[in-house]
Amino acid sequence: MLEGRGYRVTAPRKAITSLLAQKRDGFTSDEVSDELPSVGRATVYRTIKLLLEAGAVCRLAMMDGTQMYSLCGIGHHHHHWVCVECGAVKEVRAIAIEKLISEISADIPGEVIDHRLELYVNCGLCPATSGK
Amino acid sequence: MLEGRGYRVTAPRKAITSLLAQKRDGFTSDEVSDELPSVGRATVYRTIKLLLEAGAVCRLAMMDGTQMYSLCGIGHHHHHWVCVECGAVKEVRAIAIEKLISEISADIPGEVIDHRLELYVNCGLCPATSGK
DNA sequence: TGATCAAGTGATACGGTATGTCAATGATGT
DNA sequence: ACATCATTGACATACCGTATCACTTGATCA
Numbered sequence: 001m002l003e004g005r006g007y008r009v010t011a012p013r014k015a016i017t018s019l020l021a022q023k024r025d026g027f028t029s030d031e032v033s034d035e036l037p038s039v040g041r042a043t044v045y046r047t048i049k050l051l052l053e054a055g056a057v058c059r060l061a062m063m064d065g066t067q068m069y070s071l072c073g074i075g076h077h078h079h080h081w082v083c084v085e086c087g088a089v090k091e092v093r094a095i096a097i098e099k100l101i102s103e104i105s106a107d108i109p110g111e112v113i114d115h116r117l118e119l120y121v122n123c124g125l126c127p128a129t130s131g132k
Numbered sequence: 133m134l135e136g137r138g139y140r141v142t143a144p145r146k147a148i149t150s151l152l153a154q155k156r157d158g159f160t161s162d163e164v165s166d167e168l169p170s171v172g173r174a175t176v177y178r179t180i181k182l183l184l185e186a187g188a189v190c191r192l193a194m195m196d197g198t199q200m201y202s203l204c205g206i207g208h209h210h211h212h213w214v215c216v217e218c219g220a221v222k223e224v225r226a227i228a229i230e231k232l233i234s235e236i237s238a239d240i241p242g243e244v245i246d247h248r249l250e251l252y253v254n255c256g257l258c259p260a261t262s263g264k
Numbered sequence: 265t266g267a268t269c270a271a272g273t274g275a276t277a278c279g280g281t282a283t284g285t286c287a288a289t290g291a292t293g294t
Numbered sequence: 295a296c297a298t299c300a301t302t303g304a305c306a307t308a309c310c311g312t313a314t315c316a317c318t319t320g321a322t323c324a
Contacts, residue, residue: 012302043301063248096232100229104229109255116248117249121244123242175274
């Protein structure tokens, strides 16, 4: 638990982080809430928000605009692919993208402060997509 | 009005599309609803959804995860930059991106069916960002 | 032009996601 | 062990978007 940053280590936070550590897929807030009935919904949202700000989880937008979250490997900027069927998420790190984006940024007025890239896939590994 | 595709041309739809035609920035659903008190909220949402499906508007995700919409120039696949302060939106079309993404897709299991790229900027053209 | 009827509308209710409030709790530093 | 204050959980609230359904209206055809 990398919560030594001024935050308290409480039972609900332990429960949430250890649940998330077990998930390799993306997750939604109420999915977490459902699997941890002992933790209040508000606390789930608060904790996820905390982890977001701490950079431990990323928020990603599905094709239909709904939100999902995903545990991030530490540190560097990266992107994601998401299986639109099963919700599996994997990080994509490609220096070529960053380079290209900074080239494109030169043609944009003002300052580009951030960007986001999501790839939507049929992963072929889950029941819904393996029929191919 | 390119609504000759089996849809009826009704007064609310005219009101909405002509309002959107005037906007060059992105917009949110309830912004439209506020500016057209005579049109019911449900109709605003339905019409925007229709325009989305028709490809006349794009949905985009802001940095904080909220949704915005933006009128699209016709046709081809493209991406957007958004000013995080004023909400100005502009289309970005770069063949290099598409090429790169299809290269990356080769390393991803399954089939990449879509992608989304957003650049977040301080446009430097609005009051909030021009102080730079 | 007027009748017809499905497409479309608006009011309302509803569902889902997320935050605000506040008294009670419990983790931390001493 | 104690005091303090961040954190919690229950609840209320807000927001975004959709479902329902009786009513209205636009397109079609005689």
